[in-house]
Amino acid sequence: MKIANRMENLSPSVTMAITALARELKAQGKDILSFSAGEPDFDTPELIKQAAIKAINEGHTKYTAVEGIIATKQAIINKLKKDHNLDYKLEGIVISNGAKHSLFNLFQVLVEEGDEVIIPAPYWVTYPEQVKFSGGVPVFIETDDSTEFKITPEQLKAAITPKTKILLLNTPSNPTGSVYSKEELLALGEVLKGTDIIVLSDEMYEKIMYNGKKFTACAEVSEDMYKRTVTINGLSKAVAMTGWRFGYIATPDVALAKALTKLQGQVTSNINTMTQYAAIPALEGEADETIEMMRVEFEKRKNYAVKAFNEIKGLSCVEPDGAFYLFVNIKNVTPDSMKFCADLLEEKGVALVPGLAFGTEGYVRFSFATDLATIQEGIKRIKEFVESK
Template structure:
């Protein structure tokens, strides 16, 4: 009875692990969860106040599919101020989270047997979106010591006549690595004289550490601007995961038009109250709140780093952004699902198996939790690894 395309989708492993951890907590188990990729900070007060004000003013009506002008203008201002990007209001669309932005772009760009290049390890939803559209994910694995970032040579070798899209994520989930401007320029040079669209997922843009700079792919040059869809949102940097606010910006007028039509026939506009709430998160009024979170995440990263460096037989890339460690356990166990299930059963620590990110023999932890829980949970992991058999 179900369509074939609906049956190719796999459940998100991150949500599956988080749900299992919640079930154990509900039974009274002392579970520490490093699974969910969401800030543990409350949404900044100025954002909540903007939402309350919108409700009180009766702003709960339908809006234009792309969003209200005030929110689109705030996105336009943000992209110019933070990234040096000039987009017209008509080139910007608000979506139900950046996941929605990515999904709709894939649906409008990819057809049966089209190839989509995805650096591995990857965010769990990327290949599922491609498969749902009938496309074929083409994975490229970089070197662990370089944060698995792909090189221009690897990209060149992966491109075929069927290549339609390149998906980039910087800062990355699950690695936390950030492409330098020079690395991005090398990739952009390979793409010249092709029709390949770049979907640049920049969700963790403002969560960067050690003064490492961020470069938006579309800002590299005119060619990059024309071929890139800049995708971002407020789930991570704005501590608004449940508000479901994402957006996309593109110079590809045909794509923007197609996405608007698809959204108009599916969700219509995103939540009107969320649109009003997003404005202070975009126009700079929340910059200090974001910086406070960033500093807290960097401190947590450093605490986790100090503990992890003392655990034998594991390796990892020091995160430059986001709030994850992606840990290599191949010297201990190559089956990441087996390892993570035993860890949850025996030590009551929930982490995400690397197989979900396309890399078995690894697991991901999120340090978007308190310093005490980071210390306690990592000590349990260290004990578990010491006695693993």
């Protein structure tokens, strides 16, 4: 059976592959510590689970509108107004099966053959694959720890061509945890003024912030940025709802939302109905106390891990302001992140993700979305491994 040619250029997710390998080795009885998954180790808050059970018991088990039920869309609108003073219409909200699905829909609807999409590197592994699958051309802007992995207005200006269709921003970032300030977003917005470039802003980790920093949404920094920004968000990370598959886009462009709904209607239709009902209390703030508990715990782990890594000779990492990852510089040990991760897994039973997967060689991603005891043991093994080299 011949597979379509379009699949030849689509790479599998390295993060998922490594996580699956670590799980398989563990099932074989091997002592494996995995820091590869971008998934909170906390359970979904009880009140959210109860909201889903209530929805089932009340018979909310049928199809819904493709783009989501009105009550959940209104909860998203209320959340964006409360958190960022942004105004959206019900017609500008589309709920999908996780933010990854939202992004896929967007690239399919917006990107024509040969359109360029600017992606700061390091980047989440899915971004360039979806762009290429849609016929677009990823254009990478390289960053490193000297700028906290953030692009400058000068870099953005230099990357723009007549074919540029989209700038993709991810703040807080996966894999680096870097966060753009209001001033930095304004400066990038100045470069875009007078262009038709769309900003896709992936804000999945917005609730997981550290060091007393406040998150700023791209769309809230100016009227011009509001008009050109499509916000992508969900509940997987901040509310520990990874398996529930809840993502959404918010846009002032109702025509775009209608096109996304048309596409989704021919692919998946609505996301599962119970998740839509369970999402409402999370969006309305009823789980905020639990979200803050998780954030505080993540920050404790972050503080320990940053200090511990920076004490290992040959390794260093920038302290992140958000998300739950460290992007650790291994260049003084080896520039080859794939070999580093493969040898570490084989010799010490520790699973990390190579920086090469995120488009930036010489680094590895360490997820601290696991308990402190595991983090301590994992870094101890990493230290032993590096010292042996």
